Amino acid sequence: MSAYVTVRGLTRIFDVSKPWLNRLLEGRAKAFLTAISDVDFQVEERTTYALVGESGSGKSTIGRTLVGLLRPSAGEVEIEGVNLATEVDADKVASVRSNIQMIFQDPYASLNPRWRVRDIITEPVASKGEDTVGLAERLLEQVGLHPSDAGKFPHEFSGGQRQRICIARALASEPRLIVCDEPTSALDVSVQAQVLNLMSDLKDELGLTYLLITHDLTVVRHMADRIGVLYLGRLVEEADPHSLFSAPKHPYTQMLLDAAPRMDGFGREVPPPKGEIPDPIDPPSGCAFHPRCPIASDICRRERPAMRRVDNALVACHFAE
Amino acid sequence: MADTPTPLTSNVHDKGRWERFRESDFFFAFKRSPVALVSFTVVCILVFSSVFAPWIAPTNPFDPASLNLMNGFTPPMEPNAFTGSAFLMGTDDQGRDVFSTILYGMRISLFVGASAVLFAMVLGIVLGLVSGYFGGWTETIIMRVADVQLTFPSILVAMLIFGIAKGFTPVEYRDQMAIWVLILAIGLSDWVQFARVVRGTTLVEKKKDYVAAALLIGRRPWAIMIKHILPNALSPVLVIATISLALAIIAEATLSFLGVGAPPTQPSLGTLIRIGQGFLFSGEWWILFFPACTLLALALSVNLLGDWLRDALNPRLR
Numbered sequence: 011m012s013a014y015v016t017v018r019g020l021t022r023i024f025d026v027s028k029p030w031l032n033r034l035l036e037g038r039a040k041a042f043l044t045a046i047s048d049v050d051f052q053v054e055e056r057t058t059y060a061l062v063g064e065s066g067s068g069k070s071t072i073g074r075t076l077v078g079l080l081r082p083s084a085g086e087v088e089i090e091g092v093n094l095a096t097e098v099d100a101d102k103v104a105s106v107r108s109n110i111q112m113i114f115q116d117p118y119a120s121l122n123p124r125w126r127v128r129d130i131i132t133e134p135v136a137s138k139g140e141d142t143v144g145l146a147e148r149l150l151e152q153v154g155l156h157p158s159d160a161g162k163f164p165h166e167f168s169g170g171q172r173q174r175i176c177i178a179r180a181l182a183s184e185p186r187l188i189v190c191d192e193p194t195s196a197l198d199v200s201v202q203a204q205v206l207n208l209m210s211d212l213k214d215e216l217g218l219t220y221l222l223i224t225h226d227l228t229v230v231r232h233m234a235d236r237i238g239v240l241y242l243g244r245l246v247e248e249a250d251p252h253s254l255f256s257a258p259k260h261p262y263t264q265m266l267l268d269a270a271p272r273m274d275g276f277g278r279e280v281p282p283p284k285g286e287i288p289d290p291i292d293p294p295s296g297c298a299f300h301p302r303c304p305i306a307s308d309i310c311r312r313e314r315p316a317m318r319r320v321d322n323a324l325v326a327c328h329f330a331e
Numbered sequence: 332m333a334d335t336p337t338p339l340t341s342n343v344h345d346k347g348r349w350e351r352f353r354e355s356d357f358f359f360a361f362k363r364s365p366v367a368l369v370s371f372t373v374v375c376i377l378v379f380s381s382v383f384a385p386w387i388a389p390t391n392p393f394d395p396a397s398l399n400l401m402n403g404f405t406p407p408m409e410p411n412a413f414t415g416s417a418f419l420m421g422t423d424d425q426g427r428d429v430f431s432t433i434l435y436g437m438r439i440s441l442f443v444g445a446s447a448v449l450f451a452m453v454l455g456i457v458l459g460l461v462s463g464y465f466g467g468w469t470e471t472i473i474m475r476v477a478d479v480q481l482t483f484p485s486i487l488v489a490m491l492i493f494g495i496a497k498g499f500t501p502v503e504y505r506d507q508m509a510i511w512v513l514i515l516a517i518g519l520s521d522w523v524q525f526a527r528v529v530r531g532t533t534l535v536e537k538k539k540d541y542v543a544a545a546l547l548i549g550r551r552p553w554a555i556m557i558k559h560i561l562p563n564a565l566s567p568v569l570v571i572a573t574i575s576l577a578l579a580i581i582a583e584a585t586l587s588f589l590g591v592g593a594p595p596t597q598p599s600l601g602t603l604i605r606i607g608q609g610f611l612f613s614g615e616w617w618i619l620f621f622p623a624c625t626l627l628a629l630a631l632s633v634n635l636l637g638d639w640l641r642d643a644l645n646p647r648l649r
Contacts, residue, residue, distance in 0.1 A: 074543075077547055078547070079543055079546060079547060104549060107547075107548065107549050108548070108549075110547070111547065111548075112543070112544065112547055114540035114543065114544070115540075116540060119539040119540045119541065120539070120540035120541050120543075120544060121541055122541040122559055122562075122563070123563065124562035124563055125559075125562075130541075133545065133548065133550075134548040137548060137549075137550055137554070179544065183548065
């Protein structure tokens with residue numbers, strides 16, 4: 011197996027300053043939000059890499075930077091060995107681009123309400139000027155919808171069906187990598203399972219590689235081959251699902267697992283996680299997790315822990331063992 | 332669409348555009364609204380009779396050979412004292428049939444109004460899409476120009492443009508060019524409305540994920556603006572276009588009434604009203620009255636139709 015996606019030192023900073031006139035009148039400096047900083051990971055071909063974290067941890071920013079919707083502020087993303095942000099050979103960029111697709115969180119905003127399903131699904135192929143006869147019907151059948159649905163408009167479908175249409179669109183250009191940005195969080199629980207099953211069937215059938223972005227640990231457990239835990243724009247732990255769920259190394263991962271609802275937990279009081287994710291415009295010194303960490307000490311406030319190998323996992327914590 | 336397999340059950344999607352339209356909520360609301368029905372009928376009659384004016388009008392008022400000065404100042408529905416001819420709406424000082432001049436005048440009014448709105452719409456849509464989509468300095472410049480223009484009454488802007496354009500056209504072409512200059516002047520004074528609405532919709536739509544999905548496959552900004560965003564901005568544009576049409580017709584009439592619009596050789600309704608008001612106090616009321624009523628009917632019905640359209644297409648009022 012080889013790395014299909016390589017992310018090195020990926021950093022993305024957003025300018026969240028007020029307009030220049032407000033800054034001038036109120037005497038404020040420019041403000042910057044570091045959404046992700048110094049993220050490294052690799053996604054092997056035909057595997058699922060899951061990124062988990064609370065809202066605001068930079069999961070979606072990584073996904074959008076990876077597919078080229080956002081430019082990285084520093085660091086690089088290589089897909090098939092090509093850096094999309096700096097590559098000058100347009101043919102190379104186009105060929106890698108056509109191998110990447112994305113499934114979005116909100117199935118109500120990700121389909122153009124004025125387009126017919128047929129046109130939505132075939133757009134990635136039609137925009138390259140290729141033949142699309144029968145393509146939409148074939149893909150609709152593949153994702154479990156009826157071929158005659160091709161003539162309908164998106165508003166005639168439910169959330170789960172819309173997400174299936176999104177999957178069909180993502181499959182149209184026969185991609186190798188699909189970035190799934192919270193693909194099930196807008197859906198009912200029963201529908202979530204259907205969509206996830208569909209996704210894993212398609213993965214086996216077509217040999218797809220997934221980057222799965224989610225906050226739902228149960229989804230991760232079912233789908234992922236490798237999991238990266240994000241906190242405030244940094245990876246704090248990376249491991250395979252078995253070691254992560256049985257022996258979490260980072261105190262944040264432990265907290266996340268403790269907070270997840272459990273089937274055997276009826277009537278049991280579960281202490282809610284302490285604190286909230288800090289302001290990314292003004293992050294804490296040292297280890298960003300130290301204000302919420304039960305085992306934090308002086309070194310955590312002073313020094314940011316580096317990523318190091320502990321057993322099967324990579325952990326960024328001074329005390330992990 | 333030949334590649335659609337025939338489904339077992341017939342449903343609304345297999346029907347043609349017309350049938351789908353007849354079953355739509357929009358058409359249902361239209362049938363139920365007396366205001367919409369009446370104003371739509373009036374607009375249809377007026378548009379039809381002005382388009383087919385050469386076949387409907389009893390005389391051609393611009394063919395000097397067909398005019399008889401003896402017919403001058405004939406009151407409506409009364410035989411002329413000298414020639415015995417009767418005219419539905421009377422005649423003016425030159426013996427021109429007022430009914431015929433109205434039909435021909437309305438033609439020019441409608442043509443100028445519709446072309447000006449079309450021009451303003453295209454200009455406004457393009458500038459609105461560009462400023463909303465690209466943002467930054469492009470947006471700042473376009474929208475500040477729009478704001479500045481809004482501080483002047485649009486009729487003033489139109490007169491200014493008309494005056495400047497007239498200064499540039501050679502004297503012998505002035506009468507021919509007057510109509511086109513009028514369209515340019517009214518169009519340029521009216522694009523701001525369209526640009527603002529389209530920019531607003533673009534700002535909302537460009538953040539949605541279907542635009543991201545299109546960007547992802549490498550579609551160019553123009554394709555995204557025109558194929559993805561514009562269809563979602565069209566219903567407010569349609570409403571503004573209808574209301575603007577009424578305003579453009581009135582603006583054209585005002586300019587012509589002030590003498591800076593359509594020349595007397597190609598009189599529009601405004602020109603006819605200007606000519607007619609000279610005879611008002613000498614008792615020949617019909618030369619003013621009928622063109623004015625036609626303008627009123629035209630502007631009112633288009634405006635009412637626009638108002639109804641705004642209500643019907645506004646999802647918040649449903």
